Amino acid sequence: MAYKYGVIGYGFIGRRHVNTLKKFEQSDCAAVCDIDPRRLKEVKELYPDMPVYERAEEMLACEKLDGVIISANNIAHKELTILAAENGCDIICEKPAALTVAEFDEMMEAVKKAGVSFTVHQQRRFDKDFATVKACYDQGLVGDIYTIQSSLYGFNGNMHDWHVYKSEGGGMLYDWGVHLIDQILYMVKGKLVTVYADVRNVINKEVDDYFKIILRFENNVTAEIELGSYFLNDQPDWFERHWFVGGNKGSMHVNKFDPEGSIVRTTRLLENVDEDQDKSAKSYGPTRSFGVPAPGLIVSEPLPKVTTEQSDYFVNYFNALDGKEEMLVKPEEVRRVLRVMEACRESAETKKSVEVE
Ligand SMILES: NC(=O)c1ccc[n+]([C@@H]2O[C@H](COP(=O)([O-])OP(=O)(O)OC[C@H]3O[C@@H](n4cnc5c(N)ncnc54)[C@H](O)[C@@H]3O)[C@@H](O)[C@H]2O)c1
Numbered sequence: 001m002a003y004k005y006g007v008i009g010y011g012f013i014g015r016r017h018v019n020t021l022k023k024f025e026q027s028d029c030a031a032v033c034d035i036d037p038r039r040l041k042e043v044k045e046l047y048p049d050m051p052v053y054e055r056a057e058e059m060l061a062c063e064k065l066d067g068v069i070i071s072a073n074n075i076a077h078k079e080l081t082i083l084a085a086e087n088g089c090d091i092i093c094e095k096p097a098a099l100t101v102a103e104f105d106e107m108m109e110a111v112k113k114a115g116v117s118f119t120v121h122q123q124r125r126f127d128k129d130f131a132t133v134k135a136c137y138d139q140g141l142v143g144d145i146y147t148i149q150s151s152l153y154g155f156n157g158n159m160h161d162w163h164v165y166k167s168e169g170g171g172m173l174y175d176w177g178v179h180l181i182d183q184i185l186y187m188v189k190g191k192l193v194t195v196y197a198d199v200r201n202v203i204n205k206e207v208d209d210y211f212k213i214i215l216r217f218e219n220n221v222t223a224e225i226e227l228g229s230y231f232l233n234d235q236p237d238w239f240e241r242h243w244f245v246g247g248n249k250g251s252m253h254v255n256k257f258d259p260e261g262s263i264v265r266t267t268r269l270l271e272n273v274d275e276d277q278d279k280s281a282k283s284y285g286p287t288r289s290f291g292v293p294a295p296g297l298i299v300s301e302p303l304p305k306v307t308t309e310q311s312d313y314f315v316n317y318f319n320a321l322d323g324k325e326e327m328l329v330k331p332e333e334v335r336r337v338l339r340v341m342e343a344c345r346e347s348a349e350t351k352k353s354v355e356v357e
Pocket of ligand 1: 009036054071072094095096121174
């Protein structure tokens with residue numbers, strides 16, 4: 001029998017969740033709730049038989065649901081999670097699960113008390129660009145990795161609707177930061193020693209639209225995350241997604257969500273010889289590292305092939321509910337990401353590194 005879910009918040013991502021629940025044979029979307037009647041009218045036009053509610057309390061009281069997907073504004077996640085847990089529903093909450101670690105702990109108390117399952121829709125763990133980088137990391141394709149750069153550049157500078165209001169949990173750190181940090185913490189295992197961050201409102205009044213985050217891990221990896229939503233450039237392929245991974249056996253660069261790029265190696269390290277014996281020293285300068293490499297010195301290999309889809313998140317979710325595999329996105333991982341986001345804000349304010357673990 002299919003799991004019956006209710007979707008709370010029928011906006012940009014809520015629409016996708018209704019489709020997904022209908023698509024998977026293990027689930028069905030049994031009801032939709034939104035405080036905005038215009039959104040419910042939209043549901044009725046598409047699915048005339050779908051029960052709709054303006055208040056989550058009412059939906060939970062009237063419908064016999066196995067679970068809910070919470071896809072309302074960030075500010076509402078805490079209250080709705082507690083409500084759903086008290087009504088015995090399993091919960092998938094949209095990211096960021098909460099605005100603070102303290103809020104999240106309150107939510108987890110209610111979840112634990114009710115004995116329901118809780119996870120967060122961090123489906124970008126299945127993005128192809130990230131899966132490509134993770135394959136490189138896991139398989140040691142560039143040797144011992146010392147740097148990972150993850151960036152996302154845009155041109156519009158601001159965000160739609162409530163995303164521009166602080167009171168609604170707006171801003172890019174809550175919106176995209178949570179995905180970009182989650183990807184790094186999911187990939188680079190081990191203790192995170194320090195967080196240094198710059199978080200700014202460049203052209204937005206209330207909320208951040210730029211951040212640079214430096215995460216230093218005990219295993220010697222340093223990860224740098226940069227997002228600029230008003231980061232203009234007229235070069236082709238500037239906007240969107242970029243990764244650079246540096247190791248002692250090569251480098252990898254990945255661009256775009258549908259990844260393009262390569263693994264790059266050098267065929268021969270230049271030897272440290274006396275300047276008089278080495279003609280290249282004259283044209284490339286004394287270190288001979290920063291000029292144009294001589295032909296044949298740099299070789300490229302294709303990126304590893306990955307076959308992930310964002311919908312794999314739900315494949316894992318339903319398999320986990322059926323006890324066939326472990327739930328991928330765990331509450332303790334979600335809490336860790338929120339802790340790092342708090343450290344980012346603290347570091348941005350104090351201009352100092354913050355020790356987190
Ligand atoms: N995982 C992802 O990739 C991803 C992508 C987009 C959005 N999101 C997250 O999904 C959530 C919604 O974002 P969105 O862009 O779809 O916003 P949206 O504004 O398009 O939709 C939110 C909807 O929730 C409704 N709502 C607000 N409070 C409510 C409440 N108490 N009860 C019922 N309905 C309520 C609003 O009326 C609105 O229709 C946010 O937390 C956002 O961060 C996640």
